[in-house]
Amino acid sequence: MSPSVEDLLAAGFAMGGERVVALDLVDTKILAMDPPVDLIETPEQLAKWWEIQEVRLPAGPVPDGTAVRRLRTAVRDVLDSHLAGRLPLPTSVEDINAAAAAAPQSLRMVVMGDELQAETRWHPEYGGNAALALIARQTIELMADAGRLATLRRCANPNCSMLFLAEHKRRQWCVGSVCGNRARVARHYQKSKRS
Ligand SMILES: [Zn+2]
Secondary structure, three states: OOOOHHHHHHOOOOOOOOOOHHHHHHOOEEOOOOOOEEOOOOHHHHHHHHHHHHHHOOOOOOOOHHHHHHHHHHHHHHHHHHHHOOOOOHHHHHHHHHHHHHOOEEEEEEEEOOEEEEEEEEOHHHOOOHHHHHHHHHHHHHHOOHHHHOOEEEOOOOOOOOEEEOOOOOOOOOOHHHHHHHHHHHHHHHHHHHO
């Protein structure tokens, strides 16, 4: 289960509802503004974002804001570097690996009714945060999956920094009703100016 983009927009965020939490996390910083706007800058904003994302994160406390922003910077660098056709900073790779390793996971067998099922258990007892470990792990899996990585895009609006995974080829905008709409208005304006 994922929160919808409407949930995030309604709570004051610019974007979200991507199938990968790591993407939603990088999109909490509006880089296309000068200076960039951090939408999870205060503990209250972070707690609000976390509460929306909680349904798809392992249970645990809201991590420290500094750790969240550090992982976000690393994930953004890795994704941006891919889009730019270069390698990310070694520190970004290290930060992601450290977050992933800080809370390992194991597979366990549980009895559900009259059958056995597999369940993932996170191990925050080593001091790490399981949710950050999941976000780091998702990033590693995405970077290693050429097919999914090929769908990584930056919003077609030059004044928008949002990243997303295009689930269909035609998707160009982060949020069609926001950036797509702006582009449609601009095209209409250009056309009416020419005629
Ligand atoms: Zn956009």
